[in-house]
Amino acid sequence: MTRHLLLSLLLSALAASAPTQVADSLPSLIETRDAASCSQASRMSLAWVAEDFHFHSSTTFSTPADQISSGSLAFNLINTVLPFAMSCSAYSNQQDLFFYGNQWFSCMGGDPGNTTTAIFQFDRASGRLDLKQKWMCSDGDSSSTTAFFFGASGTTNVTLTCTTEESKNGIYSTEVVDCALQNVTIQPSEIEAYA
Ligand SMILES: *[C@@H]1O[C@H](CO)[C@@H](O)[C@H](O)[C@H]1NC(C)=O
Ligand SMILES: *[C@@H]1O[C@H](CO)[C@@H](O)[C@H](O)[C@H]1NC(C)=O
Ligand SMILES: *[C@@H]1O[C@H](CO)[C@@H](O)[C@H](O)[C@H]1NC(C)=O
Numbered sequence: 001m002t003r004h005l006l007l008s009l010l011l012s013a014l015a016a017s018a019p020t021q022v023a024d025s026l027p028s029l030i031e032t033r034d035a036a037s038c039s040q041a042s043r044m045s046l047a048w049v050a051e052d053f054h055f056h057s058s059t060t061f062s063t064p065a066d067q068i069s070s071g072s073l074a075f076n077l078i079n080t081v082l083p084f085a086m087s088c089s090a091y092s093n094q095q096d097l098f099f100y101g102n103q104w105f106s107c108m109g110g111d112p113g114n115t116t117t118a119i120f121q122f123d124r125a126s127g128r129l130d131l132k133q134k135w136m137c138s139d140g141d142s143s144s145t146t147a148f149f150f151g152a153s154g155t156t157n158v159t160l161t162c163t164t165e166e167s168k169n170g171i172y173s174t175e176v177v178d179c180a181l182q183n184v185t186i187q188p189s190e191i192e193a194y195a
Helices: 004-019 019-025 038-046
Strands: 050-063 067-081 086-090 105-108 117-121 128-141 144-157 161-167 172-179 184-186 186-193
Touching: 038 128, 038 144, 038 186, 050 128, 067 117, 067 128, 086 117, 128 184, 144 184
Parallel strands: none
Antiparallel strands: 050 067, 050 172, 050 184, 067 086, 086 105, 105 117, 117 128, 128 144, 144 186, 161 172
């Protein structure tokens, strides 16, 4: 247990101080049996794609004091190491930007056993997207399988390209903002591993 804790601290220290060297430094710290294993790939080639990242909002004004608004975010989260994607979405009625980078939302639909979790937050003003994911790799052959647990986080800047449409219907006026779908790559800034 002590060894695993130390390893975890060492990995996170390395990742935090020198993110570009993570891929070179980590494999030598942990014995790996299989070059193509999930846990080795997690250390060496992890990246995420927020696929079809989509922001949409709608605000309806009736009287000046009365408005109904909602904003939504949705994307599929692809972790290059894992064979499945997760579905990430969020709703907010916090005016006026809806997403202020101060609330974590969960992604759903990982592996059947729910060992994979992911959360994200988004700041619409700056475009900052923060992501954290945890997953498990079962490596080895049938005679000896070892479970390695990973936790990683990353941040990127998303540039939204949006259209705004306004319409009027009697006393109601509606403003709809819709942004073009895009695929956003996120590199990990910190990786923790423990067995
Ligand atoms: C996984 O999580 C979903 C959603 O929370 C839940 O419906 C399902 O029962 C969970 N599956 C297992 C195996 O715990
Ligand atoms: C995002 O933008 C901020 C502010 O411009 C910058 O400091 C930061 O390095 C950027 N992050 C990435 C991952 O590009
Ligand atoms: C994102 O990538 C997927 C898979 O390659 C592709 O099907 C989709 O069209 C891409 N979306 C955008 C907005 O480019």
